[in-house]
Amino acid sequence: METGVLTVRDLTKSFPGGDGPVHVLRGVSLDLAAGETLALTGESGSGKSTLLHLIAGLDRADGGSILFDGAEVTQLDDAGRAALRRTRVGTVFQQFNLIPSLTIADNIAFQARLGGRHDRAWCATLAERLGLADHLRKYPEQLSGGQQQRVAIGRTLAARPALVLADEPTGNLDEETGARVLTLMQELAADTGAALLMVTHSQRLAARLDRRLHLERGLIRVNA
Numbered sequence: 001m002e003t004g005v006l007t008v009r010d011l012t013k014s015f016p017g018g019d020g021p022v023h024v025l026r027g028v029s030l031d032l033a034a035g036e037t038l039a040l041t042g043e044s045g046s047g048k049s050t051l052l053h054l055i056a057g058l059d060r061a062d063g064g065s066i067l068f069d070g071a072e073v074t075q076l077d078d079a080g081r082a083a084l085r086r087t088r089v090g091t092v093f094q095q096f097n098l099i100p101s102l103t104i105a106d107n108i109a110f111q112a113r114l115g116g117r118h119d120r121a122w123c124a125t126l127a128e129r130l131g132l133a134d135h136l137r138k139y140p141e142q143l144s145g146g147q148q149q150r151v152a153i154g155r156t157l158a159a160r161p162a163l164v165l166a167d168e169p170t171g172n173l174d175e176e177t178g179a180r181v182l183t184l185m186q187e188l189a190a191d192t193g194a195a196l197l198m199v200t201h202s203q204r205l206a207a208r209l210d211r212r213l214h215l216e217r218g219l220i221r222v223n224a
Contacts, residue, residue: 057081086115
């Protein structure tokens with residue numbers, strides 16, 4: 001087993017509700033090693049996306065600890081959390097979030113350039129591996145959904161993050177395309193040594209990762 005890259009302990013998060021706070025996470029703990037892949041399953045509203053947003057520093061926890069690569073995420077200010085996302089934590093969402101005015105080549109390189117980690121040769125390798133080498137001068141609207149998701153994966157991996165957080169990354173794709181996209185993401189994450197934490201509703205896709213955790217009513221219920 002490789003060294004730990006992510007340690008989450010007793011994480012809590014609630015949101016205001018009409019009848020008082022809605023407790024979304026009630027004390028979640030998990031560990032993820034460098035190079036390991038972990039699937040997080042659970043019903044809608046169980047807190048999966050909230051957990052990923054907290055780990056990525058996109059929102060603040062009410063309590064608990066998120067230790068990533070030696071840094072306590074919960075103690076970082078906005079600038080510190082943004083810097084983490086630019087350099088060490090990559091995110092892939094169900095919505096592709098590509099920049100319409102940029103070419104495919106520039107979309108892939110965008111995140112790495114922001115973080116000062118742009119490597120032209122690595123971006124070219126990503127484009128080739130993702131089947132995008134012939135589309136680099138095109139714009140997102142000219143590509144299919146599966147191709148756009150591959151661009152989003154390439155953009156995330158271009159900065160060689162230590163951790164990739166993927167929230168239903170194949171949710172907008174048909175089953176066959178989704179399976180191919182997941183295979184590519186796993187292979188490329190392995191090539192960089194990145195850990196992968198993926199939220200999915202699909203038990204079939206979850207079974208392809210090293211471990212599975214099930215989130216139910218804000219608590220980890222199953223470790224399979």
